[in-house]
Amino acid sequence: MSIGQHLRLFAVCMSAASCSIGCLQSLGASSTIVASRGGRSMLVEGFAMRTDIRLPRTYAWYAGTELVAGSQVLTADKPSDASSVGHGIPTERLSLNFGRVYLPSGEERFGLRAGVHTSMWHALLGDSRSRFAWTPLGMDVSPLISLDRKRPSWESDETVQLNVLLVPTFALDPVVRINSATQPTFALAPTVTLSIVVNASSAVLP
Numbered sequence: 001m002s003i004g005q006h007l008r009l010f011a012v013c014m015s016a017a018s019c020s021i022g023c024l025q026s027l028g029a030s031s032t033i034v035a036s037r038g039g040r041s042m043l044v045e046g047f048a049m050r051t052d053i054r055l056p057r058t059y060a061w062y063a064g065t066e067l068v069a070g071s072q073v074l075t076a077d078k079p080s081d082a083s084s085v086g087h088g089i090p091t092e093r094l095s096l097n098f099g100r101v102y103l104p105s106g107e108e109r110f111g112l113r114a115g116v117h118t119s120m121w122h123a124l125l126g127d128s129r130s131r132f133a134w135t136p137l138g139m140d141v142s143p144l145i146s147l148d149r150k151r152p153s154w155e156s157d158e159t160v161q162l163n164v165l166l167v168p169t170f171a172l173d174p175v176v177r178i179n180s181a182t183q184p185t186f187a188l189a190p191t192v193t194l195s196i197v198v199n200a201s202s203a204v205l206p
Contacts, residue, residue: 022054024101026167028195030068034124034175036187044091044124046070048193052097052113062101062115068093068193095119097140103199104146104165111144113167125177125187132178133187140171144197162200169193 030048035041052064069092099115119135145166173189 022059023200024050024052024054024062024064024197025200026050026052026195026197028167028169028193030070030191030193032068032070032124032189032191034187034189036125041075042072043074044070045073046091048195050097050195052101054101060100060102062097062099062113064097066093066095066097066117068095068191089123091124092122093119093124095135095138099140101144103163104144109146111146111165113142113144113169115140117171119173121175121189124175124189133175134178135173135175135189138171138173140169142167142169162198165197165199167195167197169195 026049028048030044030046032044032046033041034044046069048066048068050064050066052062055061055063069090071090095117096119097115097117099113101113102111104111117135117138117140119138121133121135123131124133147164147166169192171191171193173191175187175189177185177187
């Protein structure tokens, strides 16, 4: 068996394992407003990919990751270095998430996901020298809107159920700039993300 076949088999096994304990996969559009005292304010637009694994025993808690990639589309600033204006600079964020989730089931249409996260940002604050910033602890909350009906386990003959949800997420990140003595060192970054989420889980999970 070739290396490529081994990697594909590993990916299939990992996907199956994720589904067996409950997995939320999401893809959506994200908008972030960045406001820093005495510095620049900007709007960042992009796409977000997120994976949350529901943790065993109660399956009411989750842990996961989120990757956001976009660019600064609007900048209103007073930069100390005019050449460092961040208009159009690609921006990325990687987050580790943890929290609690209640998924709609049966005839229910609404659920809730709420949690905390820590994030590493690249080029969020727009200058050319100090490109990295950190969110030590941010918060996010997401109403979950079911677009189809999750059948109870006694009605389902499927090993894995797939349910589609529409999920707006509202997040607030305090952002600390890393290694810069001349640029503003702190900013607030509220983010709104609208995602389509696929809940893949064993038919016997809540």
